[in-house]
Amino acid sequence: MIFRGAKVKPRTYWEIEAIAQALRKQCQIDDMEFVPIVKMVESIAGEGFQVVSSDEIGNNEGLTYPDRGIIQVREDVYYAACKGEERARDTLAHELGHFLLHRSTSLARSSTITVTGPLMDSEWQADEFSGLLLAPTHIIIGKTAADVTKRCGVSLQTAINRVKKSKYQPKAEPQSIAGSKENSNSDNS
Ligand SMILES: [Zn+2]
Numbered sequence: 001m002i003f004r005g006a007k008v009k010p011r012t013y014w015e016i017e018a019i020a021q022a023l024r025k026q027c028q029i030d031d032m033e034f035v036p037i038v039k040m041v042e043s044i045a046g047e048g049f050q051v052v053s054s055d056e057i058g059n060n061e062g063l064t065y066p067d068r069g070i071i072q073v074r075e076d077v078y079y080a081a082c083k084g085e086e087r088a089r090d091t092l093a094h095e096l097g098h099f100l101l102h103r104s105t106s107l108a109r110s111s112t113i114t115v116t117g118p119l120m121d122s123e124w125q126a127d128e129f130s131g132l133l134l135a136p137t138h139i140i141i142g143k144t145a146a147d148v149t150k151r152c153g154v155s156l157q158t159a160i161n162r163v164k165k166s167k168y169q170p171k172a173e174p175q176s177i178a179g180s181k182e183n184s185n186s187d188n189s
Contacts, residue, residue, distance in 0.1 A: 008102050010120040013128060014170065019100065020132035033139055033151045037092045038081050045071045045099060051078045061091045064098035071095045086155045090130055097129030098122065131158050137166040 011019075024030045027040060042049050048069040054076070057063055063072045073081075073092060080088035102122055118124040135152040140162055143151070148159035 062095040093130035097126035
């Protein structure tokens with residue numbers, strides 16, 4: 001996967017939340033529980049969206065080339081997402097995160113980057129974006145992780161992470177929030 005561990009412009013949890021919220025509003029799905037992530041990725045990436053065979057993409061479930069405006073999704077993952085399978089939906093939203101957040105990033109070259117840790121990790125950012133887009137705080141508030149999985153169509157791991165973070169207060173230290181995720185989705189691109 002192209003961005004694993006890549007150092008990108010740092011973004012806090014709150015910044016990523018604002019971007020995900022703006023996108024939901026723009027797509028007029030702000031109050032929707034089960035968002036049409038396949039349609040969203042297809043329309044946002046346009047001709048850059050490609051469904052590819054496992055021969056082409058190997059073990060990767062998805063690959064994004066933000067600088068070229070391309071999102072590739074393995075065909076079995078694409079069809080699973082079309083059927084509403086949670087983990088596949090996570091993967092599409094994760095790739096959309098790379099596409100939108102890392103488009104103009106020149107990797108690890110800027111001397112102006114001073115923050116260290118997960119805030120500048122492209123994988124952390126894409127995972128947070130995915131969870132915040134599919135299961136935002138205003139939709140999941142008061143719900144259990146099992147409920148969030150069912151209603152929002154996210155994996156249980158994502159739902160658990162989102163339920164926990166939905167309780168953070170807006171002035172909390174971003175670094176502690178960034179470091180609070182035990183597991184990253186390290187196997188989907
Ligand atoms: Zn990724």
